[in-house]
Amino acid sequence: MKRILLALLAMVFMVPTAHAVSKAEDIATTIILRGHACPGRTVNNIAESMDASGNKTIQATCSNGVRYQLNVSADGRVSVQRLN
Amino acid sequence: MQTPEFPNVVDIIVVVVTCLIALMLAFPLYADAQGFSNTDVSRVEAAEPNSNVKRHVTKVPVLKVANVTELKFEKTEAEETKPEKAKTEQVTVDIDTLKTRLKETDAIGVFTKLAIRSDIVGLVEEINRYRKQSKLELKKAEVRANFDGLLLKIVTLLEGDPVLSRDLYVSRESIWKSLLEVKA
Structure with a gap:
């Protein structure tokens, strides 16, 4: 019984990590897709904000220290801007 | 006799084997062959x-x-x-099904999907602009190159969903034709 529980616990921890794309990876991929360099394909220091008209702004720093701003308009257009 | 407090060797082996099975289920080995x-x-x-x-x-x-x-x-x-x-x-994969599968896949995140959507909308606008200017036939090769580049990006991004990636690549001609048919 104990071994079955251990096996189930291992399954629970392993399967989601194998499938899901983290937000940091998602943002980094978007930055790369817009032609900017983001080594390691991950970001940190993520800050999000949304204005009254539904435009979303996300700021994140790549592993090389460069900070980017992602602008997602209300109609779903995505643009990336380098901040430093 | 009391059982020891530290985990048994057999328990550790069970956990390791289960992790390996979970990984094999998540990333099937036959996926590459299927592709x-x-x-x-x-x-x-x-x-x-x-x-x-x-x-x-x-x-x-x-x-x-x-x-x-x-x-x-x-x-x-x-x-x-x-x-x-x-x-x-x-050319047997339905385009509407591909759209749905692309929206629902876990291999790419929400922002990446939005970025891809923006690129596709941009490509459709480019086609429509050339059509209005009656330059579509002249610029067809250029637009096709942009389309191929975009498709290559999407196929590369979908490395976590090799079946969808393969289906997109296989039905590229159908997608291209449907893009040309879209009118503003």
């Missing part, structure tokens, strides 16, 4: 007539010129029919 199944089969089929001809020639070494031309004709006929069959097999 090329259709195209590879067609290539193998197309290659067979060559080998048949060679075998036939070796069986009858004293063939005259007329017989050789007959053999060549058989070979070209076989070569023409097989790729046509492969082409018709390639």
